[in-house]
Amino acid sequence: MRKRVYIAHTGGTIGMRRTDQGYCTEHGYLQQQMAEIPELRHASMPEVTLHEYEPLLDSSNMTPHEWVKIAHDIADHYDDYDGFVVLHGTDTMAYTASALPFILDGLAKPVIITGSQIPLCEIRNDARENLITSLLIASQYDIPEVCLYFGGRLLRGCRSVKVSASGFAAFDSPNFPPLGTIGTGIDIEWHLVRRSNDAERLRVHDIGWPVVSALRLFPGISPDLVHNVLRPPLQGLVLEAYGLGNGPDQNSDFLGVLAEATGRGVVIVDCTQCLEGTVNLSEYAAGSALANAGVISGFDMTREAALAKMYYVLSRGDSPEQVKATMQEDLRGELTPGEITHSPHVPGHWKTGLV
Numbered sequence: 292m293r294k295r296v297y298i299a300h301t302g303g304t305i306g307m308r309r310t311d312q313g314y315c316t317e318h319g320y321l322q323q324q325m326a327e328i329p330e331l332r333h334a335s336m337p338e339v340t341l342h343e344y345e346p347l348l349d350s351s352n353m354t355p356h357e358w359v360k361i362a363h364d365i366a367d368h369y370d371d372y373d374g375f376v377v378l379h380g381t382d383t384m385a386y387t388a389s390a391l392p393f394i395l396d397g398l399a400k401p402v403i404i405t406g407s408q409i410p411l412c413e414i415r416n417d418a419r420e421n422l423i424t425s426l427l428i429a430s431q432y433d434i435p436e437v438c439l440y441f442g443g444r445l446l447r448g449c450r451s452v453k454v455s456a457s458g459f460a461a462f463d464s465p466n467f468p469p470l471g472t473i474g475t476g477i478d479i480e481w482h483l484v485r486r487s488n489d490a491e492r493l494r495v496h497d498i499g500w501p502v503v504s505a506l507r508l509f510p511g512i513s514p515d516l517v518h519n520v521l522r523p524p525l526q527g528l529v530l531e532a533y534g535l536g537n538g539p540d541q542n543s544d545f546l547g548v549l550a551e552a553t554g555r556g557v558v559i560v561d562c563t564q565c566l567e568g569t570v571n572l573s574e575y576a577a578g579s580a581l582a583n584a585g586v587i588s589g590f591d592m593t594r595e596a597a598l599a600k601m602y603y604v605l606s607r608g609d610s611p612e613q614v615k616a617t618m619q620e621d622l623r624g625e626l627t628p629g630e631i632t633h634s635p636h637v638p639g640h641w642k643t644g645l646v
């Protein structure tokens with residue numbers, strides 16, 4: 292019996308057509324393009340159901356509302372299909388790939404997010420391979436995770452970042468190895484794949500509209516600017532700091548603004564601006580000063596994962612102290628447990644081995 296895969300087509304370059312105004316989405320056009328690909332009718336390929344969203348979106352228009360919509364769509368069809376492929380624009384693909392693991396709790400089937408840099412309609416494109424390989428992985432490999440497949444690599448969704456605006460190898464997983472590499476074969480690193488609990492049922496955690504933001508430090512940043520970002524009703528902030536998580540420790544006004552905000556319950560998570568590496572707020576005085584102001588470490592989380600996780604955790608209605616503790620726990624493989632060191636601000640987080 293052929294496996295069955297459900298395709299959720301949210302929009303993006305992969306299904307666009309060329310017009311006088313540039314590439315744009317058009318309902319029914321991707322279905323036409325797929326009908327002309329003979330490989331999709333091969334016996335080794337799964338039976339496919341394609342569902343087009345209304346409206347089809349350029350991924351620049353994605354919001355947490357669409358994350359939840361995708362999750363419910365998967366849940367509504369969960370029992371009828373062996374795997375799922377989400378077609379998505381590349382601009383915010385890493386955010387959606389980071390958010391869905393938190394929203395889909397108890398996932399026991401593969402969810403593969405993919406797209407392309409060149410539409411399927413063009414004679415030279417990356418869409419064809421990304422689509423065919425994603426369908427094969429979703430139907431033939433028991434990977435109970437939300438993954439991002441692009442350019443020959445299968446990445447854990449909540450570890451992925453976009454690194455190229457035009458290259459076919461557009462995504463990377465800088466702090467975690469790929470779950471799979473695709474060349475002449477499909478090679479899965481099974482020791483890296485998270486195990487599922489077969490007894491657990493899939494649940495969708497709806498995300499509300501907590502007020503969160505992100506702020507990138509730069510030399511000479513004004514404390515007034517930071518103060519304006521941190522004003523109520525802000526609940527959480529991803530602070531993109533330097534290097535190991537450092538900030539201007541000799542600027543007392545800057546530190547005072549952070550301390551005032553954390554004192555009234557704003558959760559500030561420190562992530563590094565660097566592509567690789569982890570935050571360690573005890574390594575330098577410039578990091579310790581942020582910790583003393585109530586900022587917590589995001590360790591080796593990507594800023595996309597930290598922001599998506601903050602939406603998820605704050606939507607649960609927990610206290611600020613509970614949110615801080617949860618943000619520093621590994622929930623879906625988004626951070627490396629071995630990077631977690633004991634913090635005086637979040638008791639109980641001792642260095643552990645990778646699990």
